[in-house]
Amino acid sequence: MAYSWDNRVDFIVKFLYDIDNNGVVDQHDFECMALKMTLIEGRGEFHYNRYQENLHIMISLWEEIAELADLNKDGIVTNEEFKRAVQMSCVGRPYREFPQAMKMFIDSHFKLVDLNDDGVIAADEFRYNCVTRIPVDNVDILDESYQHLLNDDDRRRGGITLSRYQELYAQFLGNPDENCPAVHLFGPLHELC
Template sequence: MAYSWDNRVDFVVRFMYDIDNNGFLDDNDFQCMAVRAAVIEGKGNVNDGRLGEYRHIMKSLWEEISDLADDDKDGKISTEEFKGAVKKTCVGKPYDGFPQAMKAFIEANFKMIDLNSDGIINLEKYRYNCITRIAVDDIKTVDEAYNRLLNDDDRKKGGLTLARYQELYSHYLGNTDEKNPGVTLFGPLTI
């Protein structure tokens, strides 16, 4: 049940997109995500050019999600509205079939996690990303979640490449099977 599609999408809304924790998504959340991405990528330093790029990516993502999900056009997207949009645009589709703004967000998210920009998300980077978002009382659960993501090729490469991350992200959002390979992409889920 923890890895059901509903729980995975709830997790994305609650822990990744609803930055101001007000229970819904709005433009402010996406602007906050842009600042967060620039700060994390710069390890505390903010490059104005990169911040501008992130603002553009997040503004585009907000507009696309808003067009798809804000059914009552109130400028707020509930979790249920978001789920409806994900069902329409992601479920049953490979990564290449995702909306362009979503793909840009996924690539930006990879860069945020890849702290040293070597093109690989290894165990240490995965751990760091998980503990900044969820409560962890036993690091073994995080390590197990990471190892569940890896295939033999990932192990040879030392972790997840951007292409593999994109594939796993498409499984996380687009595959309703709770045993799919991407269910632990953002850590062990407990909701």
């Protein structure tokens, strides 16, 4: 069940959106995410203009998520509300049909993973991204996850390009099949309670 659609969406909420770990998603999480992205991109240096761009992306994403998911308009999105929104706007859809702010988030996240900014997520960058988020005690399971993601074109290019990452992310959220390669996009998942 670690790769079930429900668990994958739970993972997104817990490890990508609920930055302050309070169990719900709200605007504060996205403000924190903007700063986090800016500092990671700058490798610790703070670039005000880039922060403003990231803040715009993150607040736009929050507003879009709140519009789709915060049905009672209380300023927070629960896990269940988020799942309903993803079900309505992502399941069965390709990346190009995702909400605009979500696409901006996906593209920004690619930049965070592509540490050397060469346009390709290589195995070492994938490993680094995974261990910053999940507990792992064996590099081999990270490498196995990475290999599951790759198709022949990825192998020829030496990794995952932005367009391939967009496709995989769309499948991670939008394909309920537990056996699709995209379930490995964030490394080996564990069942969340």
